[in-house]
Amino acid sequence: MDELSSRYNPKETEDKWYKFWEDNNLFAAKPNPAKIPFCIVIPPPNVTGILHMGHALNNTIQDILIRYHRMKNEESLWMPGIDHAGIATQNVVEKAIAKEGLKRQDLGREKFIARVWQWKEQYGSTIIHQLKKLGASCDWQRTRFTMDEEYSQAVIEVFIRLYEKGLIYQGNYIINWCPRCQTALSDEEAVHHELQGNLYYLKYPFRDSPDEYVVVATTRPETMLGDTAVAVNPKDKRYKKFIGKTLILPLVNREIKIIADSMVDMQFGTGAVKVTPAHDPNDYLLGKKHHLEFVNIMYPDGRLNENAGSYRDKDRFQAREVILEDLKEKGLLEKVEPHLLSAGHCYRCHTLIEPYLSKQWFVRMKPLAKPAMEVVKNGKIKFYPKRWTKVYLNWMENIQDWCISRQIWWGHRLPVYYCRGCLKESTVHSPQSIDKIKTVDRRPSTMDQKGIIVSRIKPGKCPKCSSTDIYQDEDVLDTWFSSWLWPFATFYWPFLSPQSIVHSQQSVDSGQWTVAKSDLDYFYPTSVLVTAPEIIFFWVARMIMAGLEFMQDIPFRDVYIHGTVRDIEGKKMSKSLGNIIDPLDIINEYGADALRFSLISITAQGQDVFLSKERFQQGRNFANKIWNAARFVTMNLEPVSTKKDLCEFFMVQESIKHFPIPLRKSLKVIAEGDFLENKDLDIINRWILSRFYSSLKEVNKNLDNYKFNEAANTLYNFFWHEFCDWYLEIIKPEIKHPANQLVMFEVLEKFLRILHPFMPFITEEIWQRIQGTSITLAPWPHIQEQMIDKKIEKQAESIFGIITQIRNLRSSLEIKPEQKVKVSLYPHSKTKQNLINENSRLIINLTKLEELKLLTSNQRPKATISAIVEDIDIYLHFSGLFDISAEQAKIKEKLSELAKVSQAKETRLNNPEFLKKAPAEIVAKEKESIAELKNTIKRLERMHHELLH
Ligand SMILES: [Zn+2]
C-alpha cells in the first residue's frame, strides 16, 4: 500500500479517477436477468446549457441514487442525453451569425440548420464535460440527442399516431406569441410577472348622439384599433338601456355595437369593456359567441399592420404613446389610474408576450390527462415530497390543449404536407424543399382536412387528386413534444435498434429469461425521475401521459422534486443580480466531492437551498478529515496492509501478550461483510461497531426515502464526531491491539463504501490504496443487526459524558493539559457504579487524572467544583492547583463579560426589524447561542460559589 500524502489534493485525484472509470467502462449497464434493474433517465440539459448550481444539485442527487443502487448489485443505468432546445439554440446561433452581419433569412433554412449542427458539434458537449467534472456516472456510450435520426422518427411516429386518433388538430386560436422570437409559445412557456401598468379610461361616442359617451377601461389602449364591440353585463342597470346601440370607434371611425354578455365583470373599470377578438383570449371567446369581426392589427414582429390605418408600421409600445396623445387631444381620454397587472413573458427572451390570433397545431390534452391522473391517484406513481401530488392533479384537472407548432427552423419539422391541387383558398404556407426523412414504417398517409396530408414520408402524389404539387408545413414542433418521449425514445422506441437487442442475449437456468429482452423491456418503467419544480407541467406530466399512451405503462415509479438553489438571502441566482456561484469555480477551488457533499448536506427534501460560497468549506474540511483519518489508520496498520493480510496477521500473531485467549478463539473473519463476534470485544469497539451499523441503517432508510441531507449528516456525524473524535482518540494508546486493528480498519473500509455515492473521488482514491480495486463496484455493506447494541451505545455515551464534563471543568479553571488532577464520582445507581468501575482506566487516560475515586455518599467533598451528567455527580479537587481568590476574580470577570454578550444578543433578537429581515436559520442559531451562553453562565456561577465553600 502506498502511503497517503500528507494533504489531500482533489485536483490531482478527481480527473485521474474519472478517466479510470470511463476507461474501464464502469458505468455501463445492460439487461441482466440475474439482477434487478434500476434506471434513471437524466433530465436532458439543453445543448446550449452550461452547468449551474441547479444542475449540480439535480445531478448530484441522481448520481448518489445511481451509485447507491449500483453498489446494491442492481443493474443500474443512468441514461444521459441532450435536448436540442429549439428556441434557445436558434437564438444562440442567430446571435453568432449576427456577428457576421447575417440574419437567418439571409442564409435560408437549409444553410441555417447546417450552421446549427456545426455549432452543436463544436459546443454541444460542453455540459457533458462539466457533468463529468461533477462525477456523474452516466452510461455515456448511450448518450442520446433529441434530434438524432432514430429519436426524430419516434417524434414523427407520435405525431402521426395522435393525429390518426383525432388528438392533433389545426386551428385558428389566440395563442401566446413572442414578437421577438416570432413564434407561438405554449401556456407553460409564457411566464407571468406582475407589472406596474395603468388603467386607461377611453370615451367611445354614440353614433346618434356624438356628445354622449360610453367609457371603457383598458390596460392596452393600442388594441382599441382592433375593437369590434363594447360589452356590458346584462344585469348591469347602468347600461341596460344602451344594449344594442351603436358607437363610433375613435381614431378609426368604425361603427361598433354594444353587446351584453354575463362574462363581463361589472366591478372592473366602468363595467363596460372593449372587445378585441383578435388580441385577447377572453375577447376571442366573446367574438366567437357573438359572431363579431376579427380584426388583426399587428404584424408578427409586434408592429401595427395595415388595419391600423395611420398608425401602421409603428411598434406596439410606440403606438400606445401616439394613440393616447391623439385621444387626449380629441378629449376622449377621461383618466389614467395606476394598475398592477400580470403579464406573460417569453421564457426564452423575456419579451412581453402578445396574445395573437394565428393558425397553429394543437394536441387535445383532456383524453391523455385522464389516465395520467389515475396513476397518480392510485399511487402507481409517487411524488416526493407528497405535496406535489395535489399541484399535479390540480393542473391536470384544468389542462388546456397544447399548442405544439413553433415558427422557428431548428427542431422537428411537422410531418404535415399540403396539396396545392386540393387547397382551394390560399394559405399562409409556401412551398419549400422537402427534408429527407428516413423512415422505417410506410403505412399509408392520412388525409382528412382539405389538402392536408399527414405522413411519415413525403408523399409522391396526393392520394385524393393525384397532384404532385405537394409541399411541407414550415413549422417545427415544440421542443417538449420530443422531450415528453424521453423515457422510452432514448431506448429506440418504436424501432428497437439491433445493438440494443444483441447485447442482451442472455438466459438463466431458471428458464424465466430464455427470451432475449430488449433494453426497453428491461429498463422501462424507469425507477425514479429527479427534477426541479419548474418543469412539472412542461415535462413530468407530459411524460406520464406519453408513457401511458405509447407504452401502456408509467414512465417512472417515483418522482423526486428538489428545491431551487438560491443565494444566502433567499434570492434566485441570476446574472443581473451578480449572485451566481459557479459550480466549476467551486470544483476548482474545493473539489467536486466538497461541492457535492456541501450541497447535499443542506438540501432538505423538496425545500429551497440557501447557498453561500463559505458553505463549501464544510465539504472541503470533511474531505480533509477523511483523508487524515484514513492516513492515520493506514499508517498504524501493522504489519499488514489489506484486509486479507490482516486476517492472516491474526492467525500468526497468537503470541501477542495482551491479546486475550477468548478473543483469539472468537476471531472469525468470515466472508465479505462479517466482523468478528463482538462479545469478547471491549466496550469501545462494540460501541463503534454498533454506531456504524446504526448509522448504516439510517443512511439506507434516508436514501430509500429521498432524504439525502439526513443521510449526509448521519455520515458526517458518525465519522467526524464518533469515529475520529472518540474512537480513534481512545484506541490511540493501544492501537496495535489486534482487536483495535481489525475494527478500525473494517469501520473505515465500510464507511468509505457508504460515503462513496456522496464523495466518489476521495473514497476511490483511498479505496484503491487499501483494496487495489475500484470502489464503484464494491458491494454496499449489509446491516449486521447483531452488532447493533443500544445498551452498549447508551453506556458508552454515559462514559463520554463523564469525560466531557471533566474536560469542561478542567478548561473552565484553565488547568494546563499536562497537569494531573483528582476527580471523585458519585453514581446514584449500582449500574452506573459498575460501568465506571469497568471503564475507569478509559476515563483516567482521557482526562489526565492522577486519581479517580468512587464516593459512597452524595456529600460534596471539600475544595471541589462539581458537574453532573445523567445520575452521576462529578467533583474535581482543586486544592493546591491555583490561588483561589485569583481564580474567583477571573471567573467573576468572565461572568460579567458573558452577561454583556448575552444581553446584546437578546436585545438584537427582540428587535422586530431584525426578526423581519433575518432568515429563520439565523434566528434559530442566535437563540441556540443565547441558550448556550446562559448554560455557561450558570456553570460559572456555581463554580464561583463552590470555590468559596
Ligand atoms: Zn422570445
Ligand SMILES: [Zn+2]
Ligand atoms: Zn390533392
